Amino acid sequence: MAKANPKKAFFCRECGNESRQWAGRCPACGAWNAIVEAPVDKPSAANQRWVGPGGASQPLQQLSEVSLQDAPRVLLPSGELNRVLGGGIVPGSIVLLAGDPGIGKSTLFLQMAAALAAKGGDVLYVSGEESARQIRMRAERLGVTGEHVFLLNETSIEEVLQRAEQSHPAALVVDSIQTMATETIPSAPGSVNQVRECCRLLLQWAKSTHTPVLLTGHVTKEGDIAGPRVLEHMVDVVLYLEGEQFGPVRLLRSIKNRFGSTNEVAVLQMESSGLVEVPDPSRALLATRHGNRVGSAVVPILEGTRPLMVEIQALTAPTVLPVPRRLSSGLEQNRVVMLTAILSQRAGLAVGMDDVIVNVTGGLRVSEPAADLCASLAIASSFRNVPLSSDVIAIGEVGLSGELRWVSQMERRLREASRLGFTRAIIPAIRGDAANIGPIDGLEVVRVETLREAIRQALPRANNTAKDNDRSQAAHEVDSEDEG
Numbered sequence: 001m002a003k004a005n006p007k008k009a010f011f012c013r014e015c016g017n018e019s020r021q022w023a024g025r026c027p028a029c030g031a032w033n034a035i036v037e038a039p040v041d042k043p044s045a046a047n048q049r050w051v052g053p054g055g056a057s058q059p060l061q062q063l064s065e066v067s068l069q070d071a072p073r074v075l076l077p078s079g080e081l082n083r084v085l086g087g088g089i090v091p092g093s094i095v096l097l098a099g100d101p102g103i104g105k106s107t108l109f110l111q112m113a114a115a116l117a118a119k120g121g122d123v124l125y126v127s128g129e130e131s132a133r134q135i136r137m138r139a140e141r142l143g144v145t146g147e148h149v150f151l152l153n154e155t156s157i158e159e160v161l162q163r164a165e166q167s168h169p170a171a172l173v174v175d176s177i178q179t180m181a182t183e184t185i186p187s188a189p190g191s192v193n194q195v196r197e198c199c200r201l202l203l204q205w206a207k208s209t210h211t212p213v214l215l216t217g218h219v220t221k222e223g224d225i226a227g228p229r230v231l232e233h234m235v236d237v238v239l240y241l242e243g244e245q246f247g248p249v250r251l252l253r254s255i256k257n258r259f260g261s262t263n264e265v266a267v268l269q270m271e272s273s274g275l276v277e278v279p280d281p282s283r284a285l286l287a288t289r290h291g292n293r294v295g296s297a298v299v300p301i302l303e304g305t306r307p308l309m310v311e312i313q314a315l316t317a318p319t320v321l322p323v324p325r326r327l328s329s330g331l332e333q334n335r336v337v338m339l340t341a342i343l344s345q346r347a348g349l350a351v352g353m354d355d356v357i358v359n360v361t362g363g364l365r366v367s368e369p370a371a372d373l374c375a376s377l378a379i380a381s382s383f384r385n386v387p388l389s390s391d392v393i394a395i396g397e398v399g400l401s402g403e404l405r406w407v408s409q410m411e412r413r414l415r416e417a418s419r420l421g422f423t424r425a426i427i428p429a430i431r432g433d434a435a436n437i438g439p440i441d442g443l444e445v446v447r448v449e450t451l452r453e454a455i456r457q458a459l460p461r462a463n464n465t466a467k468d469n470d471r472s473q474a475a476h477e478v479d480s481e482d483e484g
Helices: 079-084 105-117 132-142 157-167 192-209 230-234 281-285 333-345 369-384 410-419 451-458 466-470
Strands: 008-012 035-039 094-099 123-127 149-153 171-175 213-217 237-242 249-257 265-271 274-277 296-303 306-318 326-329 354-360 392-394 424-428 444-448
Touching: 008 192, 079 249, 079 265, 079 274, 094 105, 094 192, 094 230, 105 123, 105 132, 105 149, 105 171, 105 213, 105 274, 123 132, 123 157, 132 149, 149 157, 157 171, 157 192, 171 192, 192 213, 192 230, 265 281, 281 306, 296 369, 296 410, 306 369, 306 410, 326 333, 333 354, 333 369, 354 369, 369 392, 369 424, 369 451, 392 451, 410 424, 424 451, 444 451
Parallel strands: 094 213, 094 237, 123 149, 123 171, 171 213, 296 392, 326 354, 392 424, 424 444
Antiparallel strands: 008 035, 237 249, 249 265, 265 274, 296 306, 306 354
């Protein structure tokens, strides 16, 4: 008698949604060509519990008997990392670090492994991607001695857990979770079933032994963590390492933390000795900024609870294509399209037929609307070929009718600008208690109600150059205010 074919199921690689048949688009998350076929696990294999030598099930415990005393955290030498982790690494927690290829994930975890080993415990470093020689070469470059850091080149999760049970490490590092596989599932490493099951086994081991586990994860071309979305729900902490691959500045952002706040971000810098913390991030981000430059403006944004001074550059040029282009790096492209339309319709700048390119320096990604006014002034500066003063900042959200809206924690942003030597700030004019800001030493605060008025304050018409005369005055200069 012929054997029955094994049952099949279809999973989405982006969100982990399961369906009975294949489809070109995932019905749960809407991703195209993300549904793959995978065999359905046998119940005995899928529900298998890994128990190491001497392992036993945890006894029952009443909720009233649970201790409220905080578990002692493992502090790292870097204050930036401790801030993002909520005060250090919690024993028994699983930390997932994701980022683009070459951004520095393995470098950061190797430094963290060396720091944990320096506290007196052994660290098991498991790599399924690199050989021991490659890791040793990186350690030499970073100045890491490697004492009490034990390497294991393995992709079998059962073998990794057996070695971990035998060595009793103070921490376990797995680089990366997509290279691990379990023998109970006949699919390839990195598949939906493999990633989910390997993470489940690591989770059981970490909670039963109170040992922290550090995982690195791949990302998709959209920047999301590769694999099933359930992976992010299973771990305790999810960190993203962001920044330009060839730039020095890195942002370590927490998007999930069961033991602390997700409003913190660490600012690191890639050097020959590895990733080091930046004591003054705002000054470091503006270190390469030159004086009065056309198309350049500065805005203090909030990364968590910390204000950072960011430079936004813009370039406009007459298009040679039937449809003008709107390109952006670090700023959402749809927002650039919206700001360009507002400048054209509400502020009197005929930028509709020009290519508009916007860039956030330092490889940062700005998503908050507080940068709208700064980006708009940068575009206007480039279009009129008039530089903004190097000591001016602009903060505010721009509405579709051209009005400026208030943003949160304005006083904190202004004080950061004053600390770095800026002397003039253009902000929205608002009535009420929200506008009550105390005097800030050395900073003149200019309140404006509309984008048109903000351009007048930042780019006086008397300073227009020959570019305005070459084109139509009505199309390129800010129109005078219509009192009628």
